[in-house]
Amino acid sequence: MKSFQHALVAVALLLWANASHGAGPVAADDAQGNRAADLEAMLARYADAAKQFYDGRSGAVKALWSHADDVTLSGAAGGETAKGWRNVSMRLDWASAQFSRGSKQVELIQKTVSGDLAYVVQYEHILFFPPGKNTQSRRDYRVTTVFRREAAGWRVVHRHADMQMAREAIR
Template identity: 40%
Template sequence: MNRKISVFILLILLASSFKYRSKAVESKSEPSPVKKSMISLKEKADKEFEVVVNKMQEANREFFQGKPEALKALWSHGDDVTIFGGFGGIEEKGWKSVEPRLDWASKKMPAGSTYTFENVSSHAGADVAYLLQAEHYIPTNGKGIDLRVTILFRKEADGWKMIHRHADNMVVKEK
C-alpha cells in the first residue's frame, strides 16, 4: 500500500512538472502583452533613432559646405551639452559655447568638400543612445581628415537630440 501511494505521488509530481514545462515553453515562444509592448517600444525607439542618425549624416554633409543650421537643429540646447571637437582646442560645455564652436568648425572646410562615414556601432535605449563612427572629410585641396567620432543622444520632448560629440584624428594602429 505504501508503495502504491509513493507511485501515485510520483505520478502527480511528474504530471505537474510536465504541465509547468509546457507553459514555460509557451511563454518563451509568445511574449506576454507587457513584453510585446516593451518590444514595440524598443523597435519604435530604434526606428526613431535611425531616422535622426540619417538626418545627422545629411546635416554633416551640409555642415562641411558651410551650412551648420541643419546640424545645430539636431542638438539639444541645454547647459549640459558638450563638444570635444576634431579640430582640437578646448572642450566646450553648454549650448552658448557649443553653438559658436559649430559655426566656427563649419567654416573651416573649403566649399566643395566631401563627407563620408562608416558606422562602427550604435545603440538606442529608452532615453539615451550612442553612435560610434569613422568620418572622412576630403576638402577640395585633397588633404583629407579622418576622425573617430562618438556621439551621445538624449530623447527629449521633440525627439532624439545630440548632447555630446567627441571627435579626434584617427591614428594608424601600431603593429
C-alpha cells in the first residue's frame, strides 16, 4: 500500500512542479482539449501495443516510451526501479518475455492532463499463458502511468505496477 501511495504523491508533485514552472494547471480550453484528445489517442495505441507485449513482444510498447535518461519503471514483478532508457528498455524486454498469448482488460480509475504532463491510474487484468505452459494464468495489477508531451507527442516517462489489490492492516 505504501508504494502505491508514494507513486500517487510523486505524480501529484510532478503535476504541481509542471504547473509552477509556467505550463499552468489550466491551459487554454482548446489547448487542454487537444492535449486530452492526443492523450486518448496515445492510450488507444498503448492498448494495441499491450496485445503484443502480453504475447512476448515488447517493441510496440517500447516505441511509446520516452527514450530519455529520466524515465523510470517499477514493475509488478518487483525488484529495483529501473532508471534511464537503457535499463527500462531491458526491463520491458524481460517483463514481456514472461507472457505469451495474453490479453489485458483495463478499469480506469483516474485520468488527468495538466500542461505537458498527464497520468492514469487503473486496474489491469491480464490473462496469459506463461511461455512453455498450457495452463492459463491471471494477474491483476494496480498501475499508475505518467506521460509527458515531447516533440513526438505523448510518451510514457514512468510506470508503477503492483499486485497489492487487497487492503491489509499494517502489523
